[in-house]
Amino acid sequence: MVQSDQSTSAIEASWRVPEGLGTFDSDSKRQFRTQNVDQAINNWLAKESDGRTIRVSDSSSEIAARPTFARQSQINHRFSLGVEIPSSAQWRVSTFHALQEWEGYVLSVRDTDFVARLVDITGGSANAAEEADIPLAEISENDLTKLRRGSIFRWVIGYERSISGSKKRVSEIVFRDTPAMNETDMQKAEAWALEAIRLLKL
Amino acid sequence: MEAGKPPRRDEFEFTLLGPGYGESIVLHVGEGFWAIVDSCIDRNGNPRALQYLNSIGVDPSEAVRLIVATHWHDDHIRGIAKLVEYCGRATFCCSSVLCKHEFLTIAHALEGRSHSLTGSGVREIHGVISRLLQTGSIPSQAIANRRIYVRGQCEIWSLSPDDRSFQSFLRSIGRLVNAGGQIESSLTDLTPNAVAVALWVRVNDFTVLLGSDVDKRGWTAILQTKERPTDKASVFKIPHHGSASAYLPEVWDRMLDPDPIAVLTPWRRGGRGVPNDHEVRLVLSRTDNAYATARSSSSKPAPASRSSMVKRTIREAGVKIRRLAMSPGAIRIRYTLGSQAQPRIKTFGEACHLKNLVQM
Structure with a gap:
């Protein structure tokens, strides 16, 4: 789906999905199928915007935008991509x-x-x-x-x-953060250690 | 390095390899059999012991029968998992404390987590144990006064760690993990030197003492035991790169021949080179036959080539960067067993007499 505000409503109608992002779900023109949203966004950024901004076209003009969030729905690995069209003052991204x-x-x-x-x-x-x-x-x-x-x-x-x-x-x-371990990790590690001790007669 | 031919079957060989970061010892223990003590790697990550043996026409996969990891500091263990994998006929031996449940649990728990790019000593040990689990090869465990290898005229004894160090180390592992299963402190808070393995090696009439990184406390414990072999050694691998923290006069008086051949690998850490002038003089006060695998621990290799912008940023941040790399060197000692002849000493690469390390 496209997050829209007043300034983007006109754009939504002519939104096109850039190559490499994913494919439209057949029953909804507002949801994409993709295995990895983060990667898709990165691909898109690299392809469409030289790593800086996303260019979204409507019939009359080109506006810089950036993806803001990605959500995975509960069913069928269906993803939603949120795109926010910033105000012109925010377009410039370092x-x-x-x-x-x-x-x-x-x-x-x-x-x-x-x-x-x-x-x-x-x-x-x-x-x-x-x-x-x-x-x-x-x-x-x-x-x-x-x-x-x-x-x-x-x-x-x-x-x-x-x-x-x-x-x-x-x-x-x-x-880097110190690697965190949970109880399961420690149980697995202990099991491995005990197996090594048994098999190698340690 | 042009290392030439392998030793004859009746020749003992001791070769200390040191690339400037770490050390490895290869021993020909007679009859074409070899042992490797510790491991270091070249710039491509390959164990130097394998390179050396290949260069003299020895097939490590057949000839190496013992691999010892004296402790798990990076400068002694890097590449040892590769060694174990390649030398399929060798028995692996390490400090018995590393075969205990406490250490193995931590080693496995950390595997695959946030490791340094360069790996770690713990990862190497985990790699070795994993390999042994695949092959079913039973490792040997080193502890004070245990004969860990015997073949023909050769016997090798481990002289450490003593019981007190063993127990203390296990307790310190226990303190790494809190009740919630989180690692509370760094593995580097452990002190592997306290459980390092010193080795006594005798082949026929020739004896060498390999000091690993055993510190003064460890040597004191070794000297106090009555169960250890008492033959004095003709060759001494000086412990802990010649650091004064591992120098105990009684070791030289009671465990070594007068004027023994003494060898070490220099080391640099925190801007400080080991051994320093004082430490070099300590060794030279004991023997004239002292050698190092690198010309100087305090010389400064050329800085890395970087863009002016990077150099400027480093300078403005107030960061001081030193290059560690020293050119590789090796010291080789060969002796015809039973001959009573003088051992033949040869240096390779950057290796030199120890007096060359003293700042003039």
């Missing part, structure tokens, strides 16, 4: 272009910085070939709680470019 990306592994935490081993993802490395002293100021307040010896993070350096063309350099460090 893009991020990564120049360098590392995976990091914290070795130690000090008063004003931490030491980490870095794997150069951009360079396709399989080994931690670099080590870095990184100021604590580079980490968000939220991620400071995750900073500890052994924690893993991504560090990306790149630039953001707005549609108007202005460019801003960005350095962002994001920590």
Whole structure:
């Protein structure tokens, strides 16, 4: 379905589904069939809008839009795609272009910085070939709680470019959450351990 | 590296391989049989021990009969699952604590979760156990004063971990998971060095002592036992990269021949190179026959090539990046068993005499 407000009602009538998004359900022109809505949206974004915006055409003009939500209905893997047509002031969406990306592994935490081993993802490395002293100021307040010896993070350096063309350099460090386990996971792990002990006579 | 021919069947060989990150030891224990202690990998992720054996014309799938993982720190274990898979006739041996229910449960629970790209020591151990479950090969468990291998004139004993370290380690694993099933603290809060396996290897009349990363407390426990073999060793793989935290004078006095051949792999962590000048001098005060697999632990490899924008951002963020990579090196010792001749020492790649590591 198309989320519409006053400014988009005219568009809804001539809405066309871009290639690759999915197919219309036969009994409803407002629902699409697709296996993976997220992927479909991404494909659509890449195909139709060079990763920035979606172009929706009506007979007289072209308007930038962006998908805002995707919902899966209870029956037959039927998906609904919501599209919001923003006001013109919101049309300009910035893009991020990564120049360098590392995976990091914290070795130690000090008063004003931490030491980490870095794997150069951009360079396709399989080994931690670099080590870095990184100021604590580079980490968000939220991620400071995750900073500890052994924690893993991504560090990306790149630039953001707005549609108007202005460019801003960005350095962002994001920590991974500690893997969560539920009771079933632990039961499975225990069963595996007991089986290993039995079969391997440990 | 141009390693030449394999040793004769009556020659013992000890080769320490060190790429700058990690170490691996290959031992010819006579009659064409080999053992591998720990594992390190090259830049492509291949175990260096396999490369070395292939380069001298030895087929690891036939000749390797024992693989020991002394502990699960990344610098000692990377690639060991591949080794176990490739060396189908080898018995795998690791610290007995890693075969316990507590550790195996954690290892399996973490498998497939949020691992680092480079994997982890726990993942390697899990990979090995999974492989053994497929093949049905029963592993050997190392603990203090246990003979883990015997064949012909060769016997290999594990000298650690002692009972106290064993129990303490199990308790620390238990503390990782809270009542709700969540991992409360990092696996890195565990201290694998405390349960590292030191090995005593004798083939005919030649003995070597492999120190793994055993620390002072571990050595103290080893020295206190009366059940261990007492022959003094002619070759010493210095523990923990030469760190002072693993240096105990009594080990040199009571477990080693005078002026033994001592070898180590340098290490760099947190901007600090191990061994430092003081630690090098400690070793040199004990023997003139000391070698390292890399020329210097404190030299700075060339920085990685990156765009000016990335360099500028790194600089403005106040981040300091160091390259870790050191060129690979190896130290090989060969001895004709029963000959009483001087062992022959050969260095490859970046390996050098230990005195070259002292900052002038």
